Amino acid sequence: MTHVDGNALAGAFATTLGIEITVTVGRCRSCGSSFNLACAHVFITAMGAVMRCGHCQAVLGVIVRGFRETLVNLSGLDYIRVPHL
């Protein structure tokens, strides 16, 4: 199974968090790398989307769309930096 890049989550981030992912920078909690989230490795599955660090492959975040709500877990990121547009 191959991955796509973080741009695949642009719609999900915009809808659930109001964030433009293509200009958002995050730091991986596992290896400390900072990068534009558009460069993350994303595995799209029917259960949810899994975002991984492109440097160390650690899980940065998971987005699951359930019946009544969407769960966004970004616990693999120390922080995200969202520029004012």
Place this chain on the structure above:
Amino acid sequence: MGVINGGFGGRHGSSDPRLPPGQTHVYDWPVLSTGPTPNVDEGRWSFTITTEDEVTHRWNWGELQEVGVEDVVTDIHCVTHWSKLDMAWRGVPMDRLFEDVETSYDYVMVRSYGGYTTNLPLEDLLDGQAWLATEAEGEPLTPEHGGPARLLVPHLYFWKSAKWVRGMEMMPSDDPGFWEQNGYHLRGDPWREERYW
């Protein structure tokens, strides 16, 4: 939002009594992976069960075969609404692997090569309900389907049947694994539609 979906919609009202509610019968075998496929050859594969006393029971590939494999025909049900019926599997019953394991803990954390985890009550692994599977449909399990060995717990949603399994740790409480931390049900009984929190 289109890339993240809840799977294709279930066809309700199916007449096949083997299909749990909300499930659709499929004939192919969809692949679902949360990361890169680990390349684990049988030569370096091992499986462990670790107890609260830090006793580790370990089997390499050859030792696993000596435990004794059996054939199983069963249905599998994915939480994303597909079910595959009458699948032929071959694997080692978890009952045999737990025969010499002494534990007072009731829960298990399953760990896979690649980092995937899932939690299970021990009672869901015993009494002929679960296997360490090495073949499906008459062929060795391919890496994309969890080869060389995956867990098979067909009475629960298929995310519990961890691919590339490498070990189990006994736990005193039912701590959540990967999907269970991210919105999916702690147990996942398809007949109760235990899909989400």
